[in-house]
Amino acid sequence: MSATSSSQIQRHINGYLDHLLVERGLAKNSMAAYRRDLGRYLEFLNTKGFEDFSKVSANDISDFLISLRLGSDQHPALAPSSAARTLIAVRGLHAFLAKEGITTTDSARAVKPPGVSKRLPKALTFAEVERLLGAVGAGSDTDISVLMMRDQALLELLYGTGARISELTDLSLDDVSTLSKELPILRLKGKGNKERLVPVGSHALNALDRYLVRSRPVLSGKSKADSALFLNARGTKLSRQSAWSILQAAAQRADLAGKVSPHTMRHSFATHLLENGADVRVVQELLGHASVTTTQIYTLVTVDQLREVYATAHPRARARN
Numbered sequence: 001m002s003a004t005s006s007s008q009i010q011r012h013i014n015g016y017l018d019h020l021l022v023e024r025g026l027a028k029n030s031m032a033a034y035r036r037d038l039g040r041y042l043e044f045l046n047t048k049g050f051e052d053f054s055k056v057s058a059n060d061i062s063d064f065l066i067s068l069r070l071g072s073d074q075h076p077a078l079a080p081s082s083a084a085r086t087l088i089a090v091r092g093l094h095a096f097l098a099k100e101g102i103t104t105t106d107s108a109r110a111v112k113p114p115g116v117s118k119r120l121p122k123a124l125t126f127a128e129v130e131r132l133l134g135a136v137g138a139g140s141d142t143d144i145s146v147l148m149m150r151d152q153a154l155l156e157l158l159y160g161t162g163a164r165i166s167e168l169t170d171l172s173l174d175d176v177s178t179l180s181k182e183l184p185i186l187r188l189k190g191k192g193n194k195e196r197l198v199p200v201g202s203h204a205l206n207a208l209d210r211y212l213v214r215s216r217p218v219l220s221g222k223s224k225a226d227s228a229l230f231l232n233a234r235g236t237k238l239s240r241q242s243a244w245s246i247l248q249a250a251a252q253r254a255d256l257a258g259k260v261s262p263h264t265m266r267h268s269f270a271t272h273l274l275e276n277g278a279d280v281r282v283v284q285e286l287l288g289h290a291s292v293t294t295t296q297i298y299t300l301v302t303v304d305q306l307r308e309v310y311a312t313a314h315p316r317a318r319a320r321n
Contacts, residue, residue, distance in 0.1 A: 008052055009045055013038050016096045025192045029166075037089035040068075040075065053094070054103050061090060061111045069114065084113035122264060123271040128256060129159055135254035136246075146215045147233065151246045153204075153211035154230055154238075155265070158247070160204030162269035162287055163188055165243050165262070171229040176212075181205065190288040198286055270298045 020026045020034060044064045050056060065087055071077030078086065087108075094108035124132065136151045157168055167188045175187060184200040200208075219231040228237035244262060251260035266287070273283050284295040 009050065010042060012053060012097060012102055013042055013093065015100075016093050019096060020092075027191045027193070030191065033085070034089050037086040038093060040086065041090050041093070043074075053097055053107075056094075056107050058107050058110050061087075061094075061108050064090070065111065065114070080114040087111065087113045122259070122261060123268040124256070124259065124264060126272060128254075128259070129265075129268055129272075131254045132250055132256055132260070133159065136250045146218045149207075149211045149215035150219070150230060150238075151250070153207040153215075154243060154246060155250060156204040156207040157186075157200070158265040159269055160201045161186060161188070161198045162266050163198070164190065164266065165247075166240050169228075169230055169238055169240050169243050172227045173229055174227070176208065176229060179205065179208070188288070194288060196285065196288045267298070270295070274298055 017031070017034060017038070021031055026034070041064060044067060045056070048060065050060075065083060068078045068083040068086055069080070091108040091111065094103070094106050097103045098106040133152070133155055136148060136155055154168060157163065158165065161168075167190060170189065179186060179200060181202075184202075184205055186198050186200050187195055188198055189195050216229075216231060219233070219235050220226065221235065226236050230238040230243070232238045232242055247260060247265070248257075251257050270283050270287060273286070274280065280295055280298075283298065287295060289295045
């Protein structure tokens, strides 16, 4: 394939990525995933010698999907969920090309992603959450106590709001300046810079107040210029990776190692609300999901629990021996 045709395909992919960034306002992590997935698609097209997108058929895209599942010397085979995500990026690209008049048809429209089994999100029980939050920090040293108050505020907010960890580490002091017992509402900025309002419970409010009054001034003394809400020991913004390390350390102390994953607190927040009667659409708003379908997977957890309770508690649930 000529360098001209190769650069033409690359240019159209770059145009779609610009569209995602500027027109749709995708978050940084989402953009990185799209670049990675479409980069793999570009590599496939180059290998097959395509000159432009108008020559790509549905069969070719199906072959690409098969190659994702089979893997190669350069790339390991992808799980169905990862292959489905990559195909979504390719389908979006071809829909964009057709809409812009670059191609006459949407070649990817008829190509369906592989079936992905619905795995129930892992959630901690309420007792396990309390154990986890009670295991934050250790010792009586002044520096440790300062960090312990920060960690307590971070994890209480994680469970109390259902926020993503990046949403909390991106908060500034201004974002919490209006928080009070009279108006305990936090404004979070989620994927695609979409904002949502989330109530904050009394436990999280008290932990945050303790951190702001007694801990953050000590940490900020090392770097007064940083306006981030959560600071590290050097007085600069706490990274997402460091925040997860804090969670993992608490999980170890609470004997919950292996049960706490990056989304565990968010899953637990949603599951516990639904178990206690919250409407799924309210939970959708609190989590910032664009579609209620995404939220409904949590209802599978509660239905499973209901089935288990019914089987053990109802006198006619099981046949007698």
